[in-house]
Amino acid sequence: MPESSASIAFKKNQLPPPSNRRAVLRRHMRDLEEKGWSCAACTGVCCTFVANSMRITPVEARDLRRWLESEGRWTPELIASLRDCVTRFRLDQDAGDGRRSLRKTYTCPFYTNSRLGCSIHPDHKPYGCLAFNARRPGITDGGTCASAQDLLQQREALFPEENALNHALAPDPSPRPIPLALLTWCPGPETGP
Ligand code: SF4
Numbered sequence: 001m002p003e004s005s006a007s008i009a010f011k012k013n014q015l016p017p018p019s020n021r022r023a024v025l026r027r028h029m030r031d032l033e034e035k036g037w038s039c040a041a042c043t044g045v046c047c048t049f050v051a052n053s054m055r056i057t058p059v060e061a062r063d064l065r066r067w068l069e070s071e072g073r074w075t076p077e078l079i080a081s082l083r084d085c086v087t088r089f090r091l092d093q094d095a096g097d098g099r100r101s102l103r104k105t106y107t108c109p110f111y112t113n114s115r116l117g118c119s120i121h122p123d124h125k126p127y128g129c130l131a132f133n134a135r136r137p138g139i140t141d142g143g144t145c146a147s148a149q150d151l152l153q154q155r156e157a158l159f160p161e162e163n164a165l166n167h168a169l170a171p172d173p174s175p176r177p178i179p180l181a182l183l184t185w186c187p188g189p190e191t192g193p
């Protein structure tokens, strides 16, 4: 029986480029923007501790780490800010009641504290960030925004090999807050032992 493309990709530890894996989400964003449902005038409250509890998988963490490195941004200063964020918002401590885990909110280290919002190129952003958008025109401080869950599922179905790679990269690939995921799953000489 011929080997599936998913199996070959997994063995090679390869996936389609990050931009391909985000294309469906970026198209959706463009469609919303054409309707005037844009984030352009918003302070980006969805990236702060007020509303942000974004979690990412090992593959998303790897995409982000590789891009940060290519941009010369994987620096001791960035690593320190990731660690500060984990400590400040206690992202490495379970907030659950013993039966279920609660999602903690945190201000993302990649939030620029301005209307420029996120400092990550959309082709390398977490999928959940791209799927979360304004749902009416003229939003300035969040409020009427939502995540396109159906589109996230469609995207996942387009790249079945990604799930296998997540399990190959981490014994427990359950999504984690962005800074914790980067520090845990993308270790290197710069991140210490
Ligand atoms: S990666 Fe960007 S869009 Fe996602 S939470 Fe962080 S600042 Fe916001």
Ligand code: SF4
Pocket: 038, 039, 042, 043, 044, 045, 046, 047, 117, 132, 133, 134, 139, 140, 141, 142, 143, 144, 145, 146
């Ligand atoms: S409009 Fe909503 S999704 Fe867009 S940046 Fe503001 S809070 Fe986030």
